[in-house]
Amino acid sequence: MFAWPVSSKPVNKRHRTIHIGLLLGLLGGLLQASAAASESAVGWLQKAAEAARTLTYEGVFVYQHQGALEAMRIYHRADDSGVHERLFSLTGTAREIVRDNQKVMCILPDSRSVLVDRRSANNPISQLVPRNVDLLAASYKLEVVGEGRVADRPVIKIGIDPKDHYRFGYRLWIDRQSGLLLQADVFDGNGTAIEQLMFTELRVPTSIPDDMLKPQMPTDGYTWYREQPLPAPTGAASKWKLGDLPPGFELVAHELRRVPGRDGVVEHLLFSDGLANVSVYIEKGELGQAFRGHSAMGAVRAYGRLLDDHTQITVVGEVPAVTVERIGEGIAAAD
Numbered sequence: 180m181f182a183w184p185v186s187s188k189p190v191n192k193r194h195r196t197i198h199i200g201l202l203l204g205l206l207g208g209l210l211q212a213s214a215a216a217s218e219s220a221v222g223w224l225q226k227a228a229e230a231a232r233t234l235t236y237e238g239v240f241v242y243q244h245q246g247a248l249e250a251m252r253i254y255h256r257a258d259d260s261g262v263h264e265r266l267f268s269l270t271g272t273a274r275e276i277v278r279d280n281q282k283v284m285c286i287l288p289d290s291r292s293v294l295v296d297r298r299s300a301n302n303p304i305s306q307l308v309p310r311n312v313d314l315l316a317a318s319y320k321l322e323v324v325g326e327g328r329v330a331d332r333p334v335i336k337i338g339i340d341p342k343d344h345y346r347f348g349y350r351l352w353i354d355r356q357s358g359l360l361l362q363a364d365v366f367d368g369n370g371t372a373i374e375q376l377m378f379t380e381l382r383v384p385t386s387i388p389d390d391m392l393k394p395q396m397p398t399d400g401y402t403w404y405r406e407q408p409l410p411a412p413t414g415a416a417s418k419w420k421l422g423d424l425p426p427g428f429e430l431v432a433h434e435l436r437r438v439p440g441r442d443g444v445v446e447h448l449l450f451s452d453g454l455a456n457v458s459v460y461i462e463k464g465e466l467g468q469a470f471r472g473h474s475a476m477g478a479v480r481a482y483g484r485l486l487d488d489h490t491q492i493t494v495v496g497e498v499p500a501v502t503v504e505r506i507g508e509g510i511a512a513a514d
Contacts, residue, residue: 220321220337223353224312230358231305233257238381242303244374245477256387263392266302275396286396293398295405303376307363314453318342318427329361330378345425345502346455357383365478374478409435422509425502427452457496457506463489473500482507
């Protein structure tokens with residue numbers, strides 16, 4: 180509680196004006212902080228999802244995943260023509276990724292190869308932003324847990340804690356001004372951070388020149404691998420039984436794909452709970468070396484099994500091992 184100082188002497192008007200100004204400034208700061216904290220976690224997550232779709236930005240982030248730590252620079256432009264993006268590594272193995280809407284090109288100098296794909300691809304920042312905020316409350320506890328500063332910008336810290344053992348926990352730091360996700364930590368069931376991302380530099384310009392979004396690495400003499408367009412499958416339910424999925428997960432995509440450098444077609448089913456994604460790859464034919472059981476690298480868990488002598492099922496996602504196994508064991512051929 181604030182109390183005005185008591186004095187028997189007359190109060191100078193100038194001093195009283197200063198006191199009132201200081202008080203109003205302090206109250207304004209308290210009200211601003213209270214308003215930021217009182218906004219719901221859902222509101223901040225919706226703001227982050229909108230920023231991931233519509234914001235133009237550039238910066239440098241560090242990314243610890245799959246047992247490696249790397250720094251990357253990103254140029255990301257969202258405009259009326261769609262999403263255009265260029266990322267390149269600053270540490271470790273050299274690589275450059277250029278995205279033009281649904282077309283993604285990955286340049287790998289070490290193997291002198293270029294992979295060209297047509298699909299919906301997200302950068303590491305967007306991958307950690309909920310794709311469907313409305314679904315989260317059923318599987319996670321959401322709350323504003325604090326404030327802070329990342330890349331010299333004020334942020335709101337959001338806690339996303341799982342309600343069961345089928346998903347990981349998250350801490351997201353969201354830029355108060357732009358809504359962009361600036362830092363993220365992924366935790367396993369023991370509370371250990373298994374994946375981390377953080378911006379160290381960030382600019383939010385009105386636009387980014389075309390030249391900054393074009394490939395910069397030379398590709399002369401490189402081997403190019405291009406995805407061959409395939410007809411969309413008629414539907415997973417007609418060909419596969421999906422079994423008892425973990426609570427909260429639902430089928431959100433189904434496509435046929437060719438693996439560069441290999442014969443045959445791989446069927447891809449994508450499941451999501453609104454934040455965590457799990458991919459199921461079904462490959463038929465001469466399998467060579469089959470993958471059975473579990474594997475893990477960073478936050479990624481994988482599970483493989485043979486449906487029969489000629490059908491390999493591989494399940495991959497940033498979820499606990501019990502989740503990929505349950506989904507994989509539930510896949511069966513339709514009668």
